[in-house]
Amino acid sequence: MILIKDGTIVTADRMERADVVIEAGRIAAVVPDSRSGDGLDRQAFERRGARIIDARGHWVMPGGIDTHTHLAHPIDRLRVTTADDFHTGTVAAACGGVTAIVDFSLQRRGESMLHARDRRLSEIEPDAIIDYSFHTIVTDVREDVMDEIPILIDDGFPSFKVYMTYGDKIVDDAGLLRLLEVGGSNGGLVYAHCENDCAVTWLIERHLAAGKTGPAFHAPSRPPEVEAEATQRAIMLARLVDAPLCIAHVTSAGAARHVAEARAAGAPVVAETCPQYLVLDDSVYDAEGGFEVAKFVCSPPMRTADHRDALWDALAAGSIQQVSSDHAPFRYHDQKVAGRDDFTRIPNGLPGIETRLPLLFTYGVKTGKISPQRFVELAATNPARIFGLHPCKGTLDVGADADLIVVDPDAEVEIDAAALHSAVDYSPFQGMRAGGFPTWTLSRGEVIVDRGEPVAARGRGRRAERRRITAATLP
Ligand code: URP
Numbered sequence: 001m002i003l004i005k006d007g008t009i010v011t012a013d014r015m016e017r018a019d020v021v022i023e024a025g026r027i028a029a030v031v032p033d034s035r036s037g038d039g040l041d042r043q044a045f046e047r048r049g050a051r052i053i054d055a056r057g058h059w060v061m062p063g064g065i066d067t068h069t070h071l072a073h074p075i076d077r078l079r080v081t082t083a084d085d086f087h088t089g090t091v092a093a094a095c096g097g098v099t100a101i102v103d104f105s106l107q108r109r110g111e112s113m114l115h116a117r118d119r120r121l122s123e124i125e126p127d128a129i130i131d132y133s134f135h136t137i138v139t140d141v142r143e144d145v146m147d148e149i150p151i152l153i154d155d156g157f158p159s160f161k162v163y164m165t166y167g168d169k170i171v172d173d174a175g176l177l178r179l180l181e182v183g184g185s186n187g188g189l190v191y192a193h194c195e196n197d198c199a200v201t202w203l204i205e206r207h208l209a210a211g212k213t214g215p216a217f218h219a220p221s222r223p224p225e226v227e228a229e230a231t232q233r234a235i236m237l238a239r240l241v242d243a244p245l246c247i248a249h250v251t252s253a254g255a256a257r258h259v260a261e262a263r264a265a266g267a268p269v270v271a272e273t274c275p276q277y278l279v280l281d282d283s284v285y286d287a288e289g290g291f292e293v294a295k296f297v298c299s300p301p302m303r304t305a306d307h308r309d310a311l312w313d314a315l316a317a318g319s320i321q322q323v324s325s326d327h328a329p330f331r332y333h334d335q336k337v338a339g340r341d342d343f344t345r346i347p348n349g350l351p352g353i354e355t356r357l358p359l360l361f362t363y364g365v366k367t368g369k370i371s372p373q374r375f376v377e378l379a380a381t382n383p384a385r386i387f388g389l390h391p392c393k394g395t396l397d398v399g400a401d402a403d404l405i406v407v408d409p410d411a412e413v414e415i416d417a418a419a420l421h422s423a424v425d426y427s428p429f430q431g432m433r434a435g436g437f438p439t440w441t442l443s444r445g446e447v448i449v450d451r452g453e454p455v456a457a458r459g460r461g462r463r464a465e466r467r468r469i470t471a472a473t474l475p
C-alpha cells in the first residue's frame, strides 16, 4: 500500500489538495482535504505498513501516455534502426513522466499483420519497464490482411497506422479507403501520416537536380501545403465511410483548420501535435548550421512561427486533442551522418520521449497558454481515450491503474542530452529551460522513478488493455 500525502492532484477536470491511496496496483481512494479536514492520518497508514510519499508542494497527476513512439524501429530503406530499444526508451519515458506507450508493429509488404504482432511482442516483452501497446503499420492492404483486422482488435490492438508518403510503406487512396471501411466498421481507428507523396517526391527531385543536397533542403521539400492537402484528403475518405480517424503530428495551420472544420461538421476526427512543432520553428533549418541541421530533420518538418502559434491556438481551442512525442531517435554521429551528401538519406525523426511532458508543462502551463487540467488532458487522458486505454489509464479515478507522477511545479533544469536517458547522442531541445520532470513516477503502484532516478526492473512492463474505438469513445 502507498499513501501519497499532501499533494495537489491535477486531472483533466479538477485540481485540488488531496491524498491518494494505492492498493494492489490501483487507485483505491482519492480523499480531498475539503472532505477529510487535514487529510488522511499518516501514522495509521504507517502502522499498516504503507509507504508514504510526501507530496507537499507537488502536483500528483496521471502518468503521461505517449501514443507515438518509434522504439527499436527499423527503417528498411536506409538499413537503420532507431537508437532506443524498449529498455532505454521506456526508462527515458518513465524519467520524463510517461507510464504507457503505444509504439508500432510494422507489417512489411507480403507479410501477415499477425506475424508482425508476434514479432513485435517478442521484442518488447523482455525490455519494457512501463506498460505498452502498439499500432499496426499497414503497408499492404490485401483482402486476406483485412480479415486480420477484427482479430487484432479483439486481441487489444485497435489502431492502424498508414503512411500517405514514404516509398516502402505508402498506402494509396484506394488502400486507405478500404482500411478505413474495414477498421471503422469493426471498432478500429486509422491513424494517418498525411503528406502528398507525389508533391514531396517531385520537390525532392527538383532540389537534388539543382545540387541542393544539404539537410536544410529537407524542409522546403515538404512544405505545409503538402501536409494540408493530404490531411484534407484523409478526412474526406474517412467521411465517405463514416470511419473515425486520427491525424498524426499536425504541424501547420492549414492541416489544423481541416481538422477543426471536420469536427465542427460532426465528423469523428481527432489530431495530435508534438512538442517540437510547439517550441521550435523553421529557423533550425538555417543552412549556416551546416550538417548539424540534420539533427532537426523530421517529417513533417518544423514550420514558421505563425504555424507554431496556430498550433497553440488549436490546443487551447480543443481542435487538436493530444500531444505525443513522435520519438524517433537516430544518433547524430553514426546514423544521421549517412545523409551527409544527400538529405534524403538522413533518417527522419527526433528524440523527445523524455522531454514531451516537461516542454508542454513549461511552454504551455507555465506561460499560461493552457491550464494544468488541459495539460493532463493533452498528455494523458485524451491519448488514453483516443487509443482505447481509458478508463484503465489516463485518470486518477478509483479503480484505475495507479500510473501516476509526482511533480514539483517550481523545479526547473536546463535540458542536456547527457543527463537524459535515451541512447541517442543529442537533444533537439539542448539548452532550453524545462520544469515538470517527475520526482516520482509510479506504474501500477510500483515506484519506477524515485527522486528522479530510474529504479525499475527490466521487462516489468505489461501489455496495456485496450478497447474498441468508435466515434462515441473519441474526445
Ligand atoms: O520524421 C519522423 N517523424 N519520423 C518518424 C516516422 C514518422 O514519420 O512517423
Ligand code: ZN
Binding pocket: 193, 248, 249, 299, 300
Ligand atoms: Zn509520421
Ligand code: ZN
Binding pocket: 068, 070, 326, 328
Ligand atoms: Zn512517427
